[in-house]
Amino acid sequence: MTAVKVGVIALQGATRPHLEALHALGAHALEIRTPEDLAGVEAAVLPGGESTTMSFLLDSSGLREPLHDRIVNGMPVLGTCAGMILLADKVLDGRDDQRSLGVIDITVRRNGFGRQRESFEADLLVEGLGGEPFRAVFIRAPVVERAGSDVEVLARVEGIPVVCRSGKTTVCSFHPELGDDLRLHAMFLESVR
Amino acid sequence: MTGTFRVKRGLAEMLAGGVIMDVVDAEQARIAEDTGAVAVMALERVPSDIRRDGGVARMSDPAMIEGIKAAVTVPVMAKARIGHFAEAQVLESLGVDFIDESEVLTPADEAHHIDKWAFTAPFVCGATNLGEALRRVSEGAALIRSKGEAGTGNIVEAVRHLRAIMGDMRKITIADGPELFEWAKRLQAPLPLVQEIAETGRLPVPLFCAGGIATPADASLVMQLGAQSVFVGSGIFKSDDPARRARAIVEATTHFRDAALVAKVSTGLGAAMPGLEIGSLETKLADRGW
Numbered sequence: 001m002t003a004v005k006v007g008v009i010a011l012q013g014a015t016r017p018h019l020e021a022l023h024a025l026g027a028h029a030l031e032i033r034t035p036e037d038l039a040g041v042e043a044a045v046l047p048g049g050e051s052t053t054m055s056f057l058l059d060s061s062g063l064r065e066p067l068h069d070r071i072v073n074g075m076p077v078l079g080t081c082a083g084m085i086l087l088a089d090k091v092l093d094g095r096d097d098q099r100s101l102g103v104i105d106i107t108v109r110r111n112g113f114g115r116q117r118e119s120f121e122a123d124l125l126v127e128g129l130g131g132e133p134f135r136a137v138f139i140r141a142p143v144v145e146r147a148g149s150d151v152e153v154l155a156r157v158e159g160i161p162v163v164c165r166s167g168k169t170t171v172c173s174f175h176p177e178l179g180d181d182l183r184l185h186a187m188f189l190e191s192v193r
Numbered sequence: 194m195t196g197t198f199r200v201k202r203g204l205a206e207m208l209a210g211g212v213i214m215d216v217v218d219a220e221q222a223r224i225a226e227d228t229g230a231v232a233v234m235a236l237e238r239v240p241s242d243i244r245r246d247g248g249v250a251r252m253s254d255p256a257m258i259e260g261i262k263a264a265v266t267v268p269v270m271a272k273a274r275i276g277h278f279a280e281a282q283v284l285e286s287l288g289v290d291f292i293d294e295s296e297v298l299t300p301a302d303e304a305h306h307i308d309k310w311a312f313t314a315p316f317v318c319g320a321t322n323l324g325e326a327l328r329r330v331s332e333g334a335a336l337i338r339s340k341g342e343a344g345t346g347n348i349v350e351a352v353r354h355l356r357a358i359m360g361d362m363r364k365i366t367i368a369d370g371p372e373l374f375e376w377a378k379r380l381q382a383p384l385p386l387v388q389e390i391a392e393t394g395r396l397p398v399p400l401f402c403a404g405g406i407a408t409p410a411d412a413s414l415v416m417q418l419g420a421q422s423v424f425v426g427s428g429i430f431k432s433d434d435p436a437r438r439a440r441a442i443v444e445a446t447t448h449f450r451d452a453a454l455v456a457k458v459s460t461g462l463g464a465a466m467p468g469l470e471i472g473s474l475e476t477k478l479a480d481r482g483w
Contacts, residue, residue, distance in 0.1 A: 013209060053230070116291070117195065
C-alpha cells in the first residue's frame with residue numbers, strides 16, 4: 001500500500017511538528033503553500049499559529065477557495081487551535097474582517113481560554129483513543145461555545161468541548177503535535193484510508 | 194498546569210513562519226495586525242531611535258504596553274533589560290505573552306542573565322553564536338533569535354549570527370562522542386544540550402532571526418539560512434509605506450523559496466529605512482550579553 005499523501009497548510013504556524021508526527025505514522029507529509037500543492041494531497045492539516053495571519057495568507061496565496069471546495073467535497077481535514085478557528089462556522093472575539101472557512105458547525109471564541117499566562121497542560125480522555133489519557137497542551141486556546149447537532153464531541157475540559165468531529169472534519173483546541181502521543185494523528189489518518 | 198516548558202516553547206512554535214513587528218503605540222499595533230503580524234513587540238522607541246537618542250534604554254511604560262494589549266488580538270511581547278529580573282517580573286504581572294531579554298535595552302547586569310525558569314511567562318533571548326544560544330536555553334529561554342545589529346537596517350550581522358549558529362550545529366551532527374565533550378567545552382555550553390543537537394540537528398527551541406531586516410528579500414534570505422520566523426524592528430515603521438512593506442515582508446516570509454513571489458511583493462514598495470554601515474557604529478548592541 002502506498003503512503004497516504006497528507007498536506008500541512010504551511011502558511012504560518014507549527015507546521016514542522018505536524019509534518020514530523022504524520023511522517024512518524026508512515027504518511028507522506030507535504031507542505032502546502034499554493035493551490036498547486038493542495039491538488040496533490042488526499043487530506044490536509046491546518047496547524048496552530050495565529051488565525052488572523054493565516055486568514056490573510058489564505059487570501060494572498062489563493063488557497064482559500066480551493067481548500068474550502070476540497071473540504072466541502074469530502075477531503076479529510078484536521079484543524080488544531082488556530083486551524084480549528086479557521087474551520088469553524090462562526091468566530092467570536094476575532095478581527096472584524098476575519099473570515100473562517102465555515103466547514104464545521106461550531107462557534108468558537110478566540111483565545112477563550114485566555115492569554116499565554118493562562119495556557120496549560122492537562123490529561124484528558126478522548127473518545128476513540130482507548131482508556132489512556134491524552135496529555136493535551138493548550139496555548140491561548142479557543143473555546144467552543146456551541147456545537148451543532150451533527151457535531152460529535154470527543155473530549156471536554158470542564159464541560160467545554162475540546163475535540164469535535166463532523167464527517168471527515170476533526171478539530172481540537174489543543175496541540176496534539178507538541179507531545180509524543182500520536183494517537184490523535186493516527187485516528188485522523190484512519191479517516192483518510 | 195500552567196507555565197510548563199512545553200507550554201512556553203509551544204507558543205514559540207506557534208509563531209513559526211511569521212513576522213513579529215516592533216510597535217510604539219496602539220495605532221502601529223493595529224497596522225501590524227492588519228498586515229499579518231503574528232505578534233507585536235511593544236516598546237517606546239524602535240532600535241534606530243534608541244541608537245540616535247543615546248542614553249539609558251529601559252522597559253516601556255506599563256500604560257503603553259496595556260494600550261497595545263487592548264488594541265490587538267495577537268500575542269504581545271515586551272522587552273526587559275539583560276539581567277533586570279524586576280523589569281521581567283513587572284512585565285509578567287502585566288500579562289505580557291512573551292518577554293524579550295534584550296540587548297537593545299541598556300544591560301542591568303554585566304555578568305548574569307535572568308533566571309528564566311523562575312517565570313511562567315516565556316522568554317526570547319538574542320544570540321550571536323551557538324554557545325550563547327545554548328547558555329540562554331540552559332537559563333530557560335523558550336525561543337532564540339539572532340541578535341543581528343538592531344536599528345541599522347543592515348542584514349550582515351544577522352547573517353553572520355545565523356551562519357555561526359547553523360554552521361556549528363551542522364558540524365555537531367557529524368561529531369563523535371569524545372568530540373561532543375570538546376564542543377561543550379569550546380561553546381561553554383551544557384553537554385546534554387550539545388548531545389541533543391547531535392541527535393536532532395537543531396536547537397532545543399525554535400530559532401528566529403532579528404536585527405537588520407528591512408526588505409522582503411532580507412526575510413527570504415534569513416529564512417533560507419534556517420531561521421523559522423523574523424523579527425522586524427525599525428524596518429517597517431521607518432520606511433516610506435509601512436503597511437505595504439509589512440504585508441510584503443509577511444508574504445515573503447511564508448513563501449521564502451518562491452523568488453517570483455518575493456519579486457512581486459518587492460515591486461514599488463518605496464524607500465526602505467535608511468541603513469547604517471556596521472563599521473560606522475559607536476555602539477554595537479550585539480556585544481551586550483554574556
